[in-house]
Amino acid sequence: MKTEAFGVLQRVGRSFMLPIALLPVAGLLLGIGSSFTNPTTLETYRLTKLIYEGGLLYTILDIMSKTGSVVFDNLPLLFAMGVAIGMAKREKEVAALSGAIAYLIMNASISTLIASHGGVESMAPNSTTTSLGITTLQMGVFGGIIVGLGVAALHNRFYKIQLPQVLSFFGGTRFVPIISSLVYLLVGVLMYFVWPIVQSWIASLGNLVLESGYFGTWIYGVIERALIPFGLHHVFYMPFWQTELGGAMVIDGNLIQGAQNIYFAQLASKSTQQFAVEATRFMSGKFPFMIFGLPAAAYAMYRAARPEKRKVVGSLLLSAAITSILTGITEPLEFTFLFVAPIMYAVHCVLAGLSFMLMHILNVGVGMTFSGGLIDLTLFGILQGNAKTNWIWVVVVGLGYALIYYLVFYFMITKMNLKTPGREADDEETKLYTRADVNERKQRLAAGENTSRLIVAGLGGKRNISDIDCCATRLRITVKDESLVNDSLLKESGASGVIHKGNGVQVVYGPQVSVVKSNLEDFLDSPESENINIEAAKPSQQAASVAKNAKPCTLYSHLTGRVVALSDVKDEAFSAKILGEGVAVVPDEGILHSPCDGRIEKVFDTKHALNIVSDEGCEILLHIGLDTVKLSGKFFTVHVKDGDKIHKGDKLITFDLKSIKKEGFDITTPMVICNSEDYEEIRTVCKDNVSAGEKAIEAN
Amino acid sequence: MKSFTYVIKDETGIHARPAGLLSKLAKKFSSEIMIEKDKKTVNVTRLMMLMGLGVKCGDTVTVTVTGDDEETAFEEISEFFKRNL
Numbered sequence: 001m002k003t004e005a006f007g008v009l010q011r012v013g014r015s016f017m018l019p020i021a022l023l024p025v026a027g028l029l030l031g032i033g034s035s036f037t038n039p040t041t042l043e044t045y046r047l048t049k050l051i052y053e054g055g056l057l058y059t060i061l062d063i064m065s066k067t068g069s070v071v072f073d074n075l076p077l078l079f080a081m082g083v084a085i086g087m088a089k090r091e092k093e094v095a096a097l098s099g100a101i102a103y104l105i106m107n108a109s110i111s112t113l114i115a116s117h118g119g120v121e122s123m124a125p126n127s128t129t130t131s132l133g134i135t136t137l138q139m140g141v142f143g144g145i146i147v148g149l150g151v152a153a154l155h156n157r158f159y160k161i162q163l164p165q166v167l168s169f170f171g172g173t174r175f176v177p178i179i180s181s182l183v184y185l186l187v188g189v190l191m192y193f194v195w196p197i198v199q200s201w202i203a204s205l206g207n208l209v210l211e212s213g214y215f216g217t218w219i220y221g222v223i224e225r226a227l228i229p230f231g232l233h234h235v236f237y238m239p240f241w242q243t244e245l246g247g248a249m250v251i252d253g254n255l256i257q258g259a260q261n262i263y264f265a266q267l268a269s270k271s272t273q274q275f276a277v278e279a280t281r282f283m284s285g286k287f288p289f290m291i292f293g294l295p296a297a298a299y300a301m302y303r304a305a306r307p308e309k310r311k312v313v314g315s316l317l318l319s320a321a322i323t324s325i326l327t328g329i330t331e332p333l334e335f336t337f338l339f340v341a342p343i344m345y346a347v348h349c350v351l352a353g354l355s356f357m358l359m360h361i362l363n364v365g366v367g368m369t370f371s372g373g374l375i376d377l378t379l380f381g382i383l384q385g386n387a388k389t390n391w392i393w394v395v396v397v398g399l400g401y402a403l404i405y406y407l408v409f410y411f412m413i414t415k416m417n418l419k420t421p422g423r424e425a426d427d428e429e430t431k432l433y434t435r436a437d438v439n440e441r442k443q444r445l446a447a448g449e450n451t452s453r454l455i456v457a458g459l460g461g462k463r464n465i466s467d468i469d470c471c472a473t474r475l476r477i478t479v480k481d482e483s484l485v486n487d488s489l490l491k492e493s494g495a496s497g498v499i500h501k502g503n504g505v506q507v508v509y510g511p512q513v514s515v516v517k518s519n520l521e522d523f524l525d526s527p528e529s530e531n532i533n534i535e536a537a538k539p540s541q542q543a544a545s546v547a548k549n550a551k552p553c554t555l556y557s558h559l560t561g562r563v564v565a566l567s568d569v570k571d572e573a574f575s576a577k578i579l580g581e582g583v584a585v586v587p588d589e590g591i592l593h594s595p596c597d598g599r600i601e602k603v604f605d606t607k608h609a610l611n612i613v614s615d616e617g618c619e620i621l622l623h624i625g626l627d628t629v630k631l632s633g634k635f636f637t638v639h640v641k642d643g644d645k646i647h648k649g650d651k652l653i654t655f656d657l658k659s660i661k662k663e664g665f666d667i668t669t670p671m672v673i674c675n676s677e678d679y680e681e682i683r684t685v686c687k688d689n690v691s692a693g694e695k696a697i698e699a700n
Numbered sequence: 701m702k703s704f705t706y707v708i709k710d711e712t713g714i715h716a717r718p719a720g721l722l723s724k725l726a727k728k729f730s731s732e733i734m735i736e737k738d739k740k741t742v743n744v745t746r747l748m749m750l751m752g753l754g755v756k757c758g759d760t761v762t763v764t765v766t767g768d769d770e771e772t773a774f775e776e777i778s779e780f781f782k783r784n785l
Contacts (some may be wrong), residue, residue, distance in 0.1 A: 571717070578720035579747065602752040609716055611748050619748040621716060629712045676748040 012149070012339055015086020015314075017079040017421075022071060024319040024331035027379065030068025031327020032063045035375045040157040040264050045383070050305045061321065075331075076131060076144030077103055086646050091518065095155040101177050102184040103147045107136040109188025126238040127199045135196050137380035142230040150187070151180045158327025160518045172514030201686040208247050214357050217281050221356030225349040228331075229338060239280045244652035247278045247319040259283065263367030267380070274388050275365030284394070285363040287358025287381075290328045292398035293351065293405040295321040296346075298333055305422025313422035317584040328371030339419040347408060362393040373584025452523035454493035459505065460484025462529045466503075468516040474499075475507040530647060550678040556648055557594040557690045558622055558671050561587040564683070566670060571626040574670045577623060581682040582672030583696055592622060593692040596670060600640050604629075607636035610652060611674070618699055619674040624655055626666040635659045649693050671700060702774040703764040713756035718784050723747040725780055732769025733777060744746045744777075 035041060036056060044491055049056045071078070077100065077293045084099030111134045120135060122127050129138040137143075138626055161601045163171040170178060205223055209216040227233040238578050240246035246259035251272075262279040266272040277284075290589045295511065298321040305313045318334035336347045364382035366389050381391030459465050459479055467478040475495075479485060480503070487498045490507050495518075499506040509516050519635070523529050564584040569575045574584065598614035607629040612620045624636070635656040640646060676682055679699045686696045708714070711775075714722070724735045726744040734742040737759055742749035755761055763781070765774045 179705065259738060397774060573717035573720045578724050580720075604715065604751075605754060606712070606715070606758065612749070621748070621751070623716055629715045634765055674751075 012083070012087065015083045016079070016339055017070040018086060018336055019075070019082035020332055020335045021316065022078070023329070024323040025682075026068045026071035026322040027327050027329035027332060030072060030089070031323070031329055031373055031375060032159065032543045033063070033065025033068055033373070035064055035327075035369060035379065036061045036337070038369050040267055041369070041379055044267055045379070049404075072329075074132065074330075075141050076139065076147075079141045080147035080151070081136030083145055084151045084155065085524075087149065087152030088159075091155075091159050091173050092148055094159065094176050095152055098155060098177040098180040099151045100270055102151050102180040103144060104132065104134070105181045105355050106147060106184040106191065107134045108142070109185050110136045110192050113192040114191065116594065124196065124200055124203060124497050126234050127196060129234075130208040136143070136439070138232075139191070139192060139195060140228070140230060140232070140234070142232075143191075146187070147184060150183065151176075154183060156181050159535070160515050162512060162515050165512075166511065168512045171512055172518060174514065199232065202221060202227065202236050203239065205236065206239055209240075210245065212214075214360055217285070217360040218353040218357040220282060221285050221353030222349045223353075225352040226346075227332070227501075229345075234595060237282065245278070246282055249276060249279070260367065263365075263380075264403075267367065267384075272388065274383075275367065277360060279309055280365045280367055281360040283368050283372070284359035284366045285352070286328060286368065287366060287377050287394040288355045288359070288401045289348075289405070290330055290372040291325050291374055291394075292375065293355070293401040294330055294333050294348075294674075296402040296406040297337075297409045300413065301405045301420045301422070304410055304420060306411040311424035312665050316421065324373065326373050326375055328368070328376060330371075337418075337420050341413070341416075341420055343416070344409060344412055344418065344420075345663050347412070351401070351404065351408075355397065358397050359393070362390060362397070364390045364393050366391050366394060370523050391464070413485055448665045449519070450585055451493050451522060452520045452529075453487055455507070455516075456487045456518055456523065458493060460486070461523060462557045465524070468517060468520065468524075470513045471655030473508055473510050475509060475513055475517055475520070477505045477507070479505055529584070550619075550675060551700075552679075552698075552700045553596060553614050553616035553618045554675075555614075555618070555620065555671065555699070556593075557585060557686060557692050557696040558593050559585040559587040559591070559669055559690075559696045560589055560692045561585045561669075561690065563687050563690050563696075564668055566672065569626070569668055569670055570666055571668075573624075574672065577672075577676070579670075580674045580676040580677075582621075582670055582673040583684045583686065584668050584670040586597030586689060587657060587670050590655040591692070592624060592652055592653040592669070594646045594652055595622070596697065597647050598645075600642055600646060600652075602642055603638055603640065605633070607632070607633040607638050607653065608655075610638075610640075612646070615696040617675075617678075621672050621674050623672075624653065624669045625660055626668055628660065628665050631660065631663065631665070635663075671696065673697070701764060702770050703749065703762060704774070704778050704781075705760060705762045706778075706781045706785070708755055708757050708759050708785050711757050713759065714750065714753065714785065716751060719747060719751045721784065722777075722780060723750055725776065726773075728776075729765075729767065729769050730766050730783070731770045731771040731773045733773060734764045734766075736762040743754045 014462060020466060036051060040633065042051055051061065056259045071393055080099040080103040083378070084095040088095035090178040111132040112137060114123060114128065127138055128135060147618050158175050158179055161171055161175050224233050224237050227236055242258040244257040245261060247257060248257045249262050251262070252269050253263040259279040260281040262276060263283070266275055286648050302310060302314055302317050314338065320336065324330050324333050334345065364378060368380060368535040377391065377394060381389045381394060386392050412418060459477060460481060464479050464481055464484050465477060466480050469476045482500065482503050485505055488497050495507045495509055497508040536604045562585065564586055566577065566582050566584055567575050569584045573579055595620070596614040598610070600613050601611040601613050603610040606623060606629050608631060609621065609623040612622065614620065637654045639651050639653065673679065673682060681700045683698045684696065685698050686694060690696065710718070723745055734741050735744050735750065735753065737753050737755055740753060742753060744750055763777060765777065
């Protein structure tokens with residue numbers, strides 16, 4: 001049970017990666033754009049001549065700021081869709097649409113209730129926001145995530161639902177957006193009543209911070225970090241930044257309230273000797289862990305990733321780290337481990353709180369526009385001079401933080417085997433389909449299986465189907481060979497009509513067709529679909545021929561790679577046809593496939609070759625590489641044993657292509673017919689490049 | 701009928717290449733040439749069966765030649781074993 005929950009959690013974490021991948025770019029746009037369009041910044045550094053509203057440079061920066069910001073503003077929507085896509089098992093596009101709709105519905109529901117209870121004014125300050133033009137509760141990405149997870153659950157449960165005939169148009173995948181809308185209408189109502197309670201509880205924590213001195217600053221830091229995933233940090237820190245809760249001060253004769261307001265008033269004032277730490281204690285703490293700590297954590301994750309995955313995760317982590325360093329936008333980085341390793345996030349919160357406290361103690365007075373990246377540190381710390389800000393301490397503490405984050409994270413990841421990016425097991429996807437999933441799938445299959453079986457047979461077998469789609473009432477299939485389609489079998493499966501258009505076949509089922517399609521797709525994914533024998537429906541022509549021991553047969557390529565004529569193989573045993581007629585392939589990948597249906601006669605003890613007798617009696621030798629008998633089985637993994645029944649395309653042997661080559665062996669892999677004398681003609685029907693499973697040899 | 705017993709000395713045994721050569725050689729003769737290992741007997745001309753025996757270094761095999769040209773066949777086949785296996 002525990003591992004199952006863990007597996008689900010990991011899948012959730014991975015489903016976040018899609019929207020997260022966008023964040024570094026958006027973060028850079030937003031960070032750079034907004035820093036240099038901030039009026040106080042521009043005035044302080046006398047940039048108003050260069051960057052002014054309406055000017056070219058300002059407009060460009062403003063576009064950067066706004067386009068970056070639109071991503072962050074709509075992050076909940078992206079999560080609602082992205083998580084739905086990630087968690088849906090099938091028909092993911094329907095889940096995405098449903099996620100978007102459900103998110104809109106939930107907010108509309110909340111919005112109406114807010115309006116009917118006196119509007120935004122009657123709500124607690126900072127508790128509401130506008131999302132896609134809808135006034136709603138401030139729920140951050142949490143709002144999107146509950147939509148995404150819920151919709152995916154509804155989707156997986158209902159995407160194959162069958163409704164009574166009159167309503168059947170609304171069945172299957174079409175039912176998912178409908179049920180999602182209804183459910184999230186209610187969730188919206190529920191949220192309206194529940195969320196403000198949570199918010200007010202959080203807001204009341206503010207007093208605790210004020211009453212506890214340095215320790216209060218630590219609490220502030222911890223809570224602020226911990227609330228980010230829930231979007232609750234706004235109700236928490238905004239009062240400190242913008243209201244008297246964050247302090248009040250008379251600057252140049254004006255009473256200024258709120259930490260950020262105080263800082264900016266001081267920045268604009270010529271009389272400021274030193275920035276008031278009472279205000280900046282709610283801000284400066286971000287710099288050490290955003291510029292130094294988190295990037296070091298990213299490096300720890302990179303180091304802890306498996307070597308072959310490092311390149312891939314490296315690009316994600318590096319871009320996320322740069323975003324954090326430059327702009328102080330940390331979500332891209334934090335979200336990579338928040339869901340897969342919540343305990344790491346907990347440690348991160350504690351350390352973040354400590355950073356705020358240290359900055360308070362060390363009297364650091366660096367402010368910020370919205371977050372603690374290098375840009376803000378430069379503008380509001382370094383350029384203001386150490387005398388006013390003590391910014392040097394940010395670097396000193398920061399370097400220590402880099403070391404601590406790296407060591408703590410690396411230690412936690414490796415000791416607790418946390419599945420941060422690049423550490424997932426390779427067969428994760430398959431692993432996630434546990435027994436329960438398989439059983440569930442079996443049950444679902446049973447219902448539609450007979451129908452699907454008939455359809456596959458009617459369409460000339462699985463291999464004859466190249467594409468499946470459906471419209472309101474018809475299953476639309478593209479087949480490879482139109483002549484193999486059997487209308488009577490299709491009608492037997494419940495179709496009311498069959499229409500042929502070249503290679504396109506339309507089978508009319510009526511409105512329940514989307515369920516038929518889903519069942520069919522499930523069936524085609526199961527190994528059973530391979531066994532549908534269309535020969536049963538077609539008169540066999542093979543039985544009649546050849547008096548010899550072997551009947552005519554077709555062999556399909558055993559590998560993907562470059563075709564080499566057997567006479568060109570650099571081994572006399574093959575080139576002189578001593579072992580028989582055939583063809584050779586220089587493989588691109590190390591997977592040997594069965595060229596036909598048949599039986600394993602003998603796997604060589606040295607694993608580099610095997611003999612197959614096809615159902616037609618054709619005796620085939622597959623020999624991986626030349627002279628590879630000398631490897632004594634090293635680099636080969638055999639997946640079959642003597643006497644096994646096999647089918648065309650089955651994986652027989654996997655081998656380590658690179659290592660074999662490195663050992664100096666020619667990897668040319670012949671496929672020869674040992675009983676060539678039983679055939680009148682053996683013809684190679686492939687050339688140049690071939691994919692495993694394409695026709696290779698015709699033997700008559 | 702003539703027969704001989706032989707202990708395989710070649711490191712890799714009767715794998716694809718020697719099996720192919722042996723099988724090809726055997727086809728030259730009209731005599732029936734059988735090879736026996738661990739009470740399993742196969743016709744040497746059936747290449748796949750021959751490989752299927754899985755004869756390895758150190759194994760003892762018995763080769764039996766029966767037919768019109770058994771003299772020359774025996775001669776050449778035993779020579780082949782000594783030289784290649």
